[in-house]
Amino acid sequence: MRLAVVWLGMCFVMLAMGCGSSGPATYPVQGEVHFDGRPVADGTMTLIPQSPQARTVVARIVDGKYATEVTAGEWTVNIQAVRETGPVNPVLREAPREQFIPAKYNGDSKLQMTVPSEQKEFNYDLEP
Numbered sequence: 481m482r483l484a485v486v487w488l489g490m491c492f493v494m495l496a497m498g499c500g501s502s503g504p505a506t507y508p509v510q511g512e513v514h515f516d517g518r519p520v521a522d523g524t525m526t527l528i529p530q531s532p533q534a535r536t537v538v539a540r541i542v543d544g545k546y547a548t549e550v551t552a553g554e555w556t557v558n559i560q561a562v563r564e565t566g567p568v569n570p571v572l573r574e575a576p577r578e579q580f581i582p583a584k585y586n587g588d589s590k591l592q593m594t595v596p597s598e599q600k601e602f603n604y605d606l607e608p
Contacts, residue, residue: 503551504534509593510547511601513559515581516608519544523561523581527593530554550595557591559604581606 509527513520523541531553539548541561564575585591585606593602 506549506551507595508547508549509595509602510545511603512544513541513546513604513606514544515561515606520561523559526558526560528556528558530556552595555593555595556589557593557604558586558589559591559606560586582608
């Protein structure tokens with residue numbers, strides 16, 4: 481009986497150790513992405529942390545909208561989207577595509593986001 485009580489006690493301690501916070505607090509971020517006045521139909525937003533402790537976050541853009549969660553801090557925002565530029569190539573079985581969002585919004589992005597913020601949405605109106 482005594483062994484059973486000790487065993488149950490150890491199980492309870494192990495269970496309690498597994499409960500609780502699994503990492504830093506996260507904050508929801510959402511918004512809209514437009515390019516040349518129109519919603520980006522399908523793309524990605526990559527949020528790159530300025531803190532080495534945080535991890536890069538990728539959010540899908542669908543019909544001009546995105547939503548994700550990030551930890552507190554400063555983030556560089558990279559936005560990418562591709563579009564088909566011609567008919568499907570029968571040999572490759574896919575259409576040619578181009579990245580149509582300029583590099584100033586992705587590889588050379590200066591877009592920033594600070595979280596947490598009183599701002600509820602982070603909207604981006606990108607110009608060619």
